Amino acid sequence: MPITLPTTLPAFDVLRNEGVMVMSPERAMAQEIRPLRIGLLNLMPKKIQTENQFARLIGATPLQIDFQLIRMSEHQTKNTAAEHMETFYRPFQEVKDEKFDGLIITGAPIEHLPFEEVTYWDELCEVMDWTQTNVFSTFGVCWGGMAMIYHFHGVQKHMLDHKAFGCFRHQNVSPTSPYLRGFSDDFIIPVSRWTEMKQAEIDTAPGLRTLIGSDEVGPCLVEDAAHRALYIFNHFEYDSDTLKQEYDRDVAAGTPINVPANYYPDDNPAKPPLNRWRSHAHLLYGNWINEIYQGTPYDLNDLGR
Numbered sequence: 001m002p003i004t005l006p007t008t009l010p011a012f013d014v015l016r017n018e019g020v021m022v023m024s025p026e027r028a029m030a031q032e033i034r035p036l037r038i039g040l041l042n043l044m045p046k047k048i049q050t051e052n053q054f055a056r057l058i059g060a061t062p063l064q065i066d067f068q069l070i071r072m073s074e075h076q077t078k079n080t081a082a083e084h085m086e087t088f089y090r091p092f093q094e095v096k097d098e099k100f101d102g103l104i105i106t107g108a109p110i111e112h113l114p115f116e117e118v119t120y121w122d123e124l125c126e127v128m129d130w131t132q133t134n135v136f137s138t139f140g141v142c143w144g145g146m147a148m149i150y151h152f153h154g155v156q157k158h159m160l161d162h163k164a165f166g167c168f169r170h171q172n173v174s175p176t177s178p179y180l181r182g183f184s185d186d187f188i189i190p191v192s193r194w195t196e197m198k199q200a201e202i203d204t205a206p207g208l209r210t211l212i213g214s215d216e217v218g219p220c221l222v223e224d225a226a227h228r229a230l231y232i233f234n235h236f237e238y239d240s241d242t243l244k245q246e247y248d249r250d251v252a253a254g255t256p257i258n259v260p261a262n263y264y265p266d267d268n269p270a271k272p273p274l275n276r277w278r279s280h281a282h283l284l285y286g287n288w289i290n291e292i293y294q295g296t297p298y299d300l301n302d303l304g305r
């Protein structure tokens with residue numbers, strides 16, 4: 001089954017040209033089926049790129065997805081056209097009376113700030129509390145995952161002395177988890193962050209279970225069953241060239257940056273990078289969607305009762 005997107009959203013044509021099944025809202029309304037309502041709270045500056053990345057993953061499942069784009073109410077983006085934001089996004093305060101089967105909270109390039117100094121932190125705390133009554137399952141990604149694990153459990157992020165940047169081997173440390181169904185024992189995941197979570201601190205927080213970890217870059221995917229949430233600190237959703245874009249940007253700006261590790265063939269930036277994580281990315285988000293489908297109430301109004 002397809003993902004439902006407005007036909008004028010850039011992701012509609014991008015995904016259709018890639019062979020992903022997409023459907024207009026008008027056609028979806030004519031079908032006698034309840035699609036899963038998945039919201040994307042998009043905190044990234046490149047909104048359209050991020051929309052494409054997550055829509056691609058959740059649109060590859062055999063279920064119909066009603067994809068809703070959400071933004072913080074007061075924060076104004078400087079990197080995406082105001083017309084795009086006005087056309088396709090709704091502020092959180094406008095959707096907070098609605099119910100969702102799933103919500104993705106993206107990362108944000110504000111790792112250096114203490115959480116409480118983020119301008120929209122109070123509203124984000126409201127969002128995270130709201131998920132406990134209005135969302136069946138929440139997926140926090142990178143900074144979004146760090147914000148959630150801090151908010152619910154007080155687990156702190158820690159600054160690194162150098163950026164964790166590249167493609168790193170990770171291990172499947174919980175092979176019986178339904179979220180890792182079909183996963184290999186080890187695999188590659190793109191990483192791009194200046195902060196880390198410490199496994200020892202996660203271990204002391206009741207109810208948290210690490211599913212994926214790395215000897216090089218630490219814990220990656222953590223399940224929080226009590227809050228119906230997953231926290232992932234790395235970037236399965238990245239396109240093949242996302243790390244290249246970040247590297248080229250910093251080189252052009254004269255910002256000190258290492259060549260992303262294990263990314264370019266022979267570590268040579270002149271060679272096009274190869275995507276070695278795509279299949280596991282689809283597995284993870286497909287498993288998440290499947291778990292939502294198996295457990296979410298048919299009548300979303302039953303959420304929170």
